[in-house]
Amino acid sequence: MGFLRSFSVLVVSDEAEKLYKIFDSIGITLRKTSKSKSSSSTTLYLYDIAFLDIDSEGWEKRLLELKQYMPVIAFGKPQIEKAVKSMKLGALDFLKKPLKDESVREIFQNFKDKPKVEIDGLIGISRIMEDVYCGIRKAALTDSNVLITGESGTGKELVARAIHNLSERQANPFIVINCSAIPDTLLESELFGFEKGAFTGANYTKKGLVEWADGGTLFFDEIGDVSPLFQTKILRVIQEGEFIKIGGSHPIKVDVRFIAATNRDLPKACREGSFREDLFYRLNVIHIEIPPLRNRKEDIPSLTEFFIKKHSAKRKDIAIKGITEEALDTLMNYSFPGNVRELENIIERAIAFTNSSEITVKDLPAYLIKTSATKKTQQGSLREALDLFEKELIWSALQKSRGNISKAADLLGIHRQQLQRKLKQFKIAT
Ligand SMILES: Nc1ncnc2c1ncn2[C@@H]1O[C@H](COP(=O)(O)OP(=O)(O)OP(=O)(O)O)[C@@H](O)[C@H]1O
Ligand SMILES: [Mg+2]
Structure with a gap:
C-alpha cells in the first residue's frame, strides 16, 4: 500500500541510509527538502516529521530543538530508561532498533490522518498552498522584510496579516498603506507626520503611519505602483529605521517590520528603471509568491465551501448548505482571472440568486458556462x-x-x- 502524499522527513542518525531503505520499501515518497543536509532553524519548518537516533551524542538537546518545528520520532537500542526519557522530553513515539518496516509504516499511517499545518483564515490544501504556508511560518519566525507577489485577488493581504499574526509583533499594530492611493503631495505628511507649526495650518502635531506602526508591521500594498519620490522616501526608513517629521529637527527611531505586496514584475521594473533596485533588494529578503487559483484548482472545493459558509447567513429565507456537483464542476473548469476574490464574488452572487438550498449551475454567471458559447x-x-x-x-x-x-x-x-x-x-x- 502506498501513501497518497509525499513527506518531508528529517533523519538525524549515522544510520540514515537504513531508514531511507525502509521508507522506500514501504512506499513513502520523500519531498526534496528531505535530501538537504543542512537543517538550520530557518529550514526546519519545511519538514513534516523527524526521526532522531537517540544512540547519538547530544540527542536530548536536538530533540528539544526539533520538537518546536515538527513531530519527532525517537529510535534507538531497546533501553527502557532512554525510551522513557525521550518521550518525557517530547518525542511523539519511540521505536526500537532494529527498525521494522511495519512500525515505521504505522507512524506514517497515523501521521497521514492528522490535519496538515494550517494557518488561521487561509483556506487551501494544495501543495502550492502548503509551500505558501511554509513561507508564512518562516517569515513569522524571523524579522526580515518580506515581498509578497501574485496576481490580483490571490490573497496577498491575507498572507501579510497571517505573517504578522504569527510573529512576535502580533500584539502590536499591523498598518496597511495603500501606496497607490497616496499622492506625492501628501506623502511625507501621511508617512511621517508633522510637527506643530511646520507649515500654515499645522496647528497640531501629527503622527504619521510609520510612527503608528512602531513595534508592529507596516504593509506596503501595491508597492509596484509607487512614484520615484515615494521609493526614495521609504528606502531611508527601511534602511535606517528612522525618519524625520515635516518641520522636525531630529530623526525619530522606529522598530518596524516591513512587508510589501505587488502584482507587478518588480525585477522587470528594476531593469526598465521604474523601480529602485536598492529598494527591491531591501524588501525582497523573503519572497512569497502566491500562484494564481487556476494553477491550484484542487483548492476550489474547500474555498467554495468556506465562502458558502461565510455568506449564507445573508439569506434569511433559506438555509444554503452547499453546491451541486455540476455547479462545482463548472467552477473547476473556469480560469478565474480575478482569482480567489472572483470566486468569492461568484459565490456571494449565487447565494443572492438561488432558490434552493444548494447552489446550482443556474445560479452561476452565464460566462462561466463554457459550452454556452458553442451551443x-x-x-x-x-x-x-x-x-x-x-x-x-x-x-x-x-x-x-x-x-x-x-x-x-x-x-x-x-x-x-x-x-x-x-x-x-x-x-x-x-
Ligand atoms: N487562501 C484563502 N483563503 C480564504 N480566503 C482567501 C484566500 N485567498 C484570498 N482570500 C480572500 O479573497 C479576497 C482577496 O484577497 P486579498 O485582498 O488578500 O487579495 P490581494 O492579493 O491583496 O488582491 P489585490 O492584488 O487585488 O489587492 C479576500 O476577501 C480574501 O479574504
Ligand atoms: Mg490587496
Missing part, C-alpha cells in the same frame, strides 16, 4: 456568439482590474468611453 453558435447567430465572447473578455478584464474601468479598458486595448458603452449594452454592473 449558441450552433443554434443562434454569429452576433450572439461574438457578444458572449466579448462579454467574457470584458468581465475577465474587470476582474483583473478589480472593477477599475480605466485599467480594464487599458487591458482590452480600447478607450474608456468605449468600454463604458459596452458595459451599458451588456448590462454589466461594476
